[in-house]
Amino acid sequence: MKYVTKIINCIIKPTLFIRLKSQSLIILMKQISFGLKNKDDFSDWEVGPEYEIHRLVGSGSYGSVAEALHLPTNKRVAIKKMDDIFADSEDCKKMVREVLLLKAMNASSYVTKILDIITPKDLNTFNDMYVV
Numbered sequence: 001m002k003y004v005t006k007i008i009n010c011i012i013k014p015t016l017f018i019r020l021k022s023q024s025l026i027i028l029m030k031q032i033s034f035g036l037k038n039k040d041d042f043s044d045w046e047v048g049p050e051y052e053i054h055r056l057v058g059s060g061s062y063g064s065v066a067e068a069l070h071l072p073t074n075k076r077v078a079i080k081k082m083d084d085i086f087a088d089s090e091d092c093k094k095m096v097r098e099v100l101l102l103k104a105m106n107a108s109s110y111v112t113k114i115l116d117i118i119t120p121k122d123l124n125t126f127n128d129m130y131v132v
């Protein structure tokens with residue numbers, strides 16, 4: 001029985017330690033990605049004068065989503081910033097497909113609607129796309 005306990009301790013404790021370490025790493029990563037952002041952190045978001053960004057809602061493999069206010073209508077909206085859309089042709093196709101599908105389903109009450117696609121300042125050199 002003494003040997004069984006030692007074997008269990010050798011196997012389970014390191015595994016538990018690794019699991020706890022990875023869970024705390026995941027929690028730390030979530031705190032960083034969903035951390036408090038102030039308006040200064042959105043200086044690289046080119047959304048124009050019609051929108052006022054308040055906070056980061058989330059981020060994923062294709063970009064980040066922020067909560068914003070549409071100033072002319074005083075309506076809360078979400079803006080998705082798709083970063084560096086031309087870096088990979090497959091990713092670019094997926095992003096275009098996502099926008100086309102959402103546009104096609106705009107009439108549905110079960111799907112998030114696309115209200116606007118913000119036109120970039122320079123159509124020849126833009127890399128990021130903003131979907132409201």
